[in-house]
Amino acid sequence: MSTWQTLGFTNSPYNFNPLAVEASDVDLLVGRDEESIELYTTLDSRPEGVCIISGPPGVGKTSFLNVNQFLLEAGKAHFGPRLLAARRLCPIRPEDSARDVALRALHSLHRSVQDFCARTGADIPVETKKVGDWINGVGGGGFELGLQILGCGGNYGRQVNVPSVGDVTFEGLQDVIACIAAEVINRLDKGGAFVVLDNVENLEDDQLSSLLIGFRDTLFTIPGVWWVIIGQSGLGSLIQTLDPRVSERISGKGLELTPISLDELNIAIEKRVGRFHKLGKGKPPLPATIHEHLFKASHGEIRFVFKYSETVCLQFVRDFRIGFRQRNPDFDEKALDAGIGEALI
Numbered sequence: 001m002s003t004w005q006t007l008g009f010t011n012s013p014y015n016f017n018p019l020a021v022e023a024s025d026v027d028l029l030v031g032r033d034e035e036s037i038e039l040y041t042t043l044d045s046r047p048e049g050v051c052i053i054s055g056p057p058g059v060g061k062t063s064f065l066n067v068n069q070f071l072l073e074a075g076k077a078h079f080g081p082r083l084l085a086a087r088r089l090c091p092i093r094p095e096d097s098a099r100d101v102a103l104r105a106l107h108s109l110h111r112s113v114q115d116f117c118a119r120t121g122a123d124i125p126v127e128t129k130k131v132g133d134w135i136n137g138v139g140g141g142g143f144e145l146g147l148q149i150l151g152c153g154g155n156y157g158r159q160v161n162v163p164s165v166g167d168v169t170f171e172g173l174q175d176v177i178a179c180i181a182a183e184v185i186n187r188l189d190k191g192g193a194f195v196v197l198d199n200v201e202n203l204e205d206d207q208l209s210s211l212l213i214g215f216r217d218t219l220f221t222i223p224g225v226w227w228v229i230i231g232q233s234g235l236g237s238l239i240q241t242l243d244p245r246v247s248e249r250i251s252g253k254g255l256e257l258t259p260i261s262l263d264e265l266n267i268a269i270e271k272r273v274g275r276f277h278k279l280g281k282g283k284p285p286l287p288a289t290i291h292e293h294l295f296k297a298s299h300g301e302i303r304f305v306f307k308y309s310e311t312v313c314l315q316f317v318r319d320f321r322i323g324f325r326q327r328n329p330d331f332d333e334k335a336l337d338a339g340i341g342e343a344l345i
Contacts, residue, residue, distance in 0.1 A: 003317050004276070007285055013272040014285075014313070016306035018062035021070045021085045028271050029067040031264035032060075035255055036068055040080035042252040043072070043226060047081075048192060050220050050227045050250045054235035055257035058303030061230050062089070062198070064257060069194060073116075081191035083226060084184050087115045089198045096203065098214035102173045103165070105195050105219070109180055110135060116188065125183035131176055135165060149175065150182040157182070170218045181224040192224035200231040209242040220249045259300025262292060268302070285313050 004012050019025040042051055053061050069085035071077040088111040090104045110132055117124045124132070127147050134145040145162040160179075162172045177195075184193045200208060220227060229235065236254035240247045260268070269291060273284050284291070286309055298304035 003314060005278075006317060007313065008278050008282055009273075009276045009285075010278060011276045012310055012313075013269065013276045014306040014310035015272070016303045016310065018060075019066050021066045021073070021087050023070065023074070025063075026067050026070060028268065028275070029060075029063060030268040030271065031260040032064050032257075035064065035257060036071075036077075037079065038252070038255060039068055040072070040077055042255075043080045043083070045251055048221070048223055048225050050229065051252065052229050052231070052236050052239070052250060052254035053257065054231050054233055054254060056233055056259065056299075056301065058298070058301035059257050059259055060302055061257055065196065065228060065230070073190070084112060084116055084188065084190045084193040086112050086194040086196040086228070088112050089196045089230075092197060092199050092202045094202045094204075096207070096211075098211045099170070101197065101211055102170060102215070102219060105197065106131075106173055106177055106180075107135065109177060109193060109195050109225075112193065113180060113184065113188070122188060125187040128180050128183050131180060134162070134176075137165070145176070147175065147179045149179045150186045170214060174218045174222060177219065177225065178222045181222055185224050192226060194226050194228060196228045196230065198230045200229055200235065205238070205242060208238075209246075212239060212246040213243060216246050216249055260302060261300075262295050265291065265295055265300075265302060265305060285309075 055061050072080050072083050073085040075082050088108040090108040147160050148157050150157040160175045181193050184190050269284050294305045294308050
């Protein structure tokens, strides 16, 4: 029996991983109604653009975005376009060049289309499939890619040729991403697609400036693509300072997520307990006072609260198992589980 089954749960009610782009995770997002409306309004303002989501570490930026991506893609949001969700985010690494990030963004978009088609049973669009073969070097060695980029409605378009992955320029990557976005609109019946650049704080200021300037007049202008940049607090102001020209591409004022309240945290925990408790009506493994102490100590960082609540529970079970084993040489799993339950209560 697993640790959490011993405590009466099918899974950890303190799971600190981000919420997923899934219907089942929608109800687990708590206290972000106004921010969601602001996001939808920004996305409704134009067919493509750049949006910033910033906030302190662990505040729930990725969870917020993922839930809203699901609602938009499924047409269940009150406002906003039906954009293909970025189920594969594009992580930024400290050593990345602008070209590294652009290639990874292409990979992320292509995988997002693959994931969507696998989930819905749709065929991967023809040109997008050709892009996948080009990315993966199917057939051996580098090869040029001939693509048709569809126009609005899918009746008109243009032909482009792109060199091998190793030789492709920013302009070439722009064409490839534009091709996928056009098929998302014309073949998958979406309003466009998300591409998400995550953890941009991993870059030094000069690296971030170089990245944004490189993207400004190429990738950030692709029709049907909404770029979301996730970073720590003050990201919008930092970009304005680094290069005001890049700020002109950013739609709206940017979303700055602040910590949820203690009451909202308790609601979030109750929802997770209801989801994962074996009987569906249990209590949290730890008392509310522990959650409150962790909440105050972290200044409202929900990931911190979940992570250390989980650590406390696992440490408790470990210590109890060690003591039980020492007291009971003849191991009895049922007695152990019963003892853990009684001790926890």
